[in-house]
Amino acid sequence: MTTTNPKDGTETVATSGDPLPSWNEGALKKDIIDYVTKVTKEGSPDFIPVENRIATFDNDGTLWAEKPYVQELFAFYRVKKMVEANPALAQKQPFKAVVEKDKAFFEKGGDKALIELVAATHTGMTEDEFEADAAAFFAGAKYPGKNVSLKQIRYQPQLELLNYLRVNGFKTFIVTGGTVELVRAISADFYGIPKDQVVGTSFKYTFDDTTNSIKRQAALDHFNDKEGKPVGIQLHIGQRPVFACGNEGGAGDLAMLRYSQGNKYPSFQLIVNHNDSIREYSYQEKDNLSLSTAAKYKYHVISIKDDWKKVFPDK
Amino acid sequence: MTTTNPKDGTETVATSGDPLPSWNEGALKKDIIDYVTKVTKEGSPDFIPVENRIATFDNDGTLWAEKPYVQELFAFYRVKKMVEANPALAQKQPFKAVVEKDKAFFEKGGDKALIELVAATHTGMTEDEFEADAAAFFAGAKYPGKNVSLKQIRYQPQLELLNYLRVNGFKTFIVTGGTVELVRAISADFYGIPKDQVVGTSFKYTFDDTTNSIKRQAALDHFNDKEGKPVGIQLHIGQRPVFACGNEGGAGDLAMLRYSQGNKYPSFQLIVNHNDSIREYSYQEKDNLSLSTAAKYKYHVISIKDDWKKVFPDK
Numbered sequence: 001m002t003t004t005n006p007k008d009g010t011e012t013v014a015t016s017g018d019p020l021p022s023w024n025e026g027a028l029k030k031d032i033i034d035y036v037t038k039v040t041k042e043g044s045p046d047f048i049p050v051e052n053r054i055a056t057f058d059n060d061g062t063l064w065a066e067k068p069y070v071q072e073l074f075a076f077y078r079v080k081k082m083v084e085a086n087p088a089l090a091q092k093q094p095f096k097a098v099v100e101k102d103k104a105f106f107e108k109g110g111d112k113a114l115i116e117l118v119a120a121t122h123t124g125m126t127e128d129e130f131e132a133d134a135a136a137f138f139a140g141a142k143y144p145g146k147n148v149s150l151k152q153i154r155y156q157p158q159l160e161l162l163n164y165l166r167v168n169g170f171k172t173f174i175v176t177g178g179t180v181e182l183v184r185a186i187s188a189d190f191y192g193i194p195k196d197q198v199v200g201t202s203f204k205y206t207f208d209d210t211t212n213s214i215k216r217q218a219a220l221d222h223f224n225d226k227e228g229k230p231v232g233i234q235l236h237i238g239q240r241p242v243f244a245c246g247n248e249g250g251a252g253d254l255a256m257l258r259y260s261q262g263n264k265y266p267s268f269q270l271i272v273n274h275n276d277s278i279r280e281y282s283y284q285e286k287d288n289l290s291l292s293t294a295a296k297y298k299y300h301v302i303s304i305k306d307d308w309k310k311v312f313p314d315k
Numbered sequence: 316m317t318t319t320n321p322k323d324g325t326e327t328v329a330t331s332g333d334p335l336p337s338w339n340e341g342a343l344k345k346d347i348i349d350y351v352t353k354v355t356k357e358g359s360p361d362f363i364p365v366e367n368r369i370a371t372f373d374n375d376g377t378l379w380a381e382k383p384y385v386q387e388l389f390a391f392y393r394v395k396k397m398v399e400a401n402p403a404l405a406q407k408q409p410f411k412a413v414v415e416k417d418k419a420f421f422e423k424g425g426d427k428a429l430i431e432l433v434a435a436t437h438t439g440m441t442e443d444e445f446e447a448d449a450a451a452f453f454a455g456a457k458y459p460g461k462n463v464s465l466k467q468i469r470y471q472p473q474l475e476l477l478n479y480l481r482v483n484g485f486k487t488f489i490v491t492g493g494t495v496e497l498v499r500a501i502s503a504d505f506y507g508i509p510k511d512q513v514v515g516t517s518f519k520y521t522f523d524d525t526t527n528s529i530k531r532q533a534a535l536d537h538f539n540d541k542e543g544k545p546v547g548i549q550l551h552i553g554q555r556p557v558f559a560c561g562n563e564g565g566a567g568d569l570a571m572l573r574y575s576q577g578n579k580y581p582s583f584q585l586i587v588n589h590n591d592s593i594r595e596y597s598y599q600e601k602d603n604l605s606l607s608t609a610a611k612y613k614y615h616v617i618s619i620k621d622d623w624k625k626v627f628p629d630k
Contacts (some may be wrong), residue, residue: 193551207545212577230522238510262527
C-alpha cells in the first residue's frame with residue numbers, strides 16, 4: 001500500500017508494522033519513535049502543528065557516503081570534459097592537480113582549494129547547461145572503491161527515517177554544504193525531496209534577458225556549512241527545524257543542531273557517528289568536537305556499527 | 316467539502332462547479348481554465364508532471380493592494396515604536412521624515428530612500444524579535460483610506476486562482492519584492508502558502524551560537540525585484556515556473572514572466588492591470604513598459620475593471 005505524502009507531494013510507502021526495519025532495536029530507535037509519536041498526538045502538551053514539523057538533514061555523511069565527496073567526483077568529471085575541450089587547461093591549477101592526481105595539492109590547500117576547484121568547474125555556463133551536465137554525470141558515475149551507482153551509497157536506514165517523518169506530517173529538507181543545484185539534480189529521485197526543499201551552497205547568478213537565461217558566476221553567494229547552515233535555513237525555510245540530523249566528521253552540522261534545539265516546540269537532534277570500518281568507513285574528528293558537543297547538549301548519536309542493521313540499499 | 320492540497324499541505328476548498336466564481340466570463344477566464352485543463356491531462360502532449368507545476372505570484376499589487384505598500388505601513392509602525400523608545404531618533408533621517416510626514420523626502424529619494432527606511436526599521440534585532448513585532452503589527456493594522464484589516468485588501472479572484480491551481484497539483488509560491496520575513500508572517504493565514512514557499516528581499520543574517528539566535532544586519536543580501544526575481548526563483552525553487560503572475564505599476568515582474576516563458580513546458584503569464592479607480596485604484600506606468608511588453612510577448616492581461624466580478628473578500 002502506498003500513500004501520497006501530504007507535505008512533500010512525493011510517493012511514500014505507508015509504514016504498517018515496523019517503520020524503521022533497518023534500525024536495530026534499542027534505545028535510539030525507541031527514542032525516535034517515542035518523539036514522533038508524542039509530537040503528533042493531538043491534545044498532547046508536546047503536540048506540534050503540521051506547519052511547524054520541519055525536518056532538516058545534512059547530505060554528505062548523513063544521507064549518503066562522503067568518502068570521497070560526490071561533489072569532488074563531479075568536479076573531476078567536469079575537469080576531464082573541460083580539458084578535453086581545451087587541453088591548455090591541463091597546465092593551469094587547479095586543473096593540473098586533478099589531471100596529475102596530485103593529492104598533496106588539495107590536502108595542503110584544504111577547503112579553500114576545494115572551493116576554488118568547485119567554482120572553476122561549476123560556473124561560467126548557464127543554469128540549463130549545468131543541469132544537463134549534472135544529469136549526464138549521475139547517469140554514468142560509479143562510487144570509487146565500491147563500484148556501485150551513486151544511488152547505492154545512500155543509507156537505507158535514513159531513507160526509512162525520511163519516509164517515517166513524512167508519513168507523520170513532517171516536511172523534509174536537505175541542508176547541505178554541497179552546492180545546491182548538484183543535490184537538486186537527484187533529490188527527488190534519490191530521497192523523495194523536491195528541488196525547492198534543498199538548501200545548499202550557492203554561487204552568484206545573473207539573469208540575462210536577451211538569452212532568457214541565468215548565468216552562473218565564479219563567486220560564492222552563500223557558503224552553507226557550519227554557521228552558514230542556520231542562516232541558510234532561516235533565509236530559505238523561515239523557521240527553526242524541530243528535527244535536525246547531521247554527522248560527525250567535519251563538525252559542519254553543529255550550528256544547525258544547536259539552532260534546532262532553540263525551537264519553542266520539543267525538538268530532536270541526531271548525529272551520525274562513522275564508526276563502522278567494515279560495512280562503511282571509520283573516521284573521527286581529531287578534536288572529537290561533534291561527539292563532545294552532542295554529549296554536552298544531549299543530542300542523539302547514531303552508531304552505524306550498533307544502530308544500523310543494514311547500511312546500504314539493495315539497489 | 317474540503318480537500319487537503321497534496322502539494323502545499325494547506326486546506327483548500329474543492330472546486331466543484333465554477334472554480335473561479337469572482338472572475339467574469341470571457342476570453343481570459345477561458346484561457347486560464349483551458350491551460351490548466353490541458354497541462355494536467357495525462358497522455359496529452361501538453362501534460363506537465365506534478366513536480367514541475369510551479370506557480371509564482373508577486374504579492375504587492377498582484378495578491379493584495381499596494382497603495383500604499385504594507386511594507387511602508389510596517390516601517391511607519393516600527394518608526395513610531397523606535398522613536399517612543401528613543402526620542403532622539405526623531406531628529407535623524409529617515410525617521411525625521413516619517414515623524415514629520417515629509418512625503419517629499421521619500422518622493423525625492425525614490426527606491427533608495429525606501430530601502431534605507433526599511434533597513435533602519437527591520438534590522439538590528441534578532442529574528443525572533445522581528446517576528447513577534449510583525450505579528451503584533453498585522454494583528455492591529457488598518458489599511459489607510461479603506462479602514463479595513465489587511466486581510467481585506469487581498470484580491471478575492473486571486474485567492475480563487477491560487478486555490479484552483481493547488482487543487483490541480485500546482486505548488487504555489489510568492490515571489491515578492493518585499494522583505495521575505497514580513498510576508499512569511501501572513502503567507503499561510505492570508506494565502507495558504509507555507510513560509511518556505513515565500514521568496515523575497517532579504518538582509519544579511521549572522522548566527523550567534525552563544526545566544527542561539529540569528530541577528531538581522533542592516534545590509535541587503537538579495538534585492539528580489541526586476542532581474543532579482545529570476546535569480547531569487549532559481550536560488551530558492553530551482554526551476555522555472557510554468558505559471559507566473561505579476562502586475563503593472565513598477566515593471567517589477569517582467570523578468571519573472573520572461574523567465575517563466577523560457578520553460579520547456581507550456582507556460583502561462585499573467586499581468587494585473589490596475590485600471591479600476593472605483594473599486595480599487597487606477598495607476599499606469601509612465602512608459603507603459605509592462606503592458607507593451609505583455610503585448611510583445613503575448614502575456615495575458617487582467618483588467619480589474621472588466622475581468623473581476625468582485626475585487627476584495629467579505630472578510
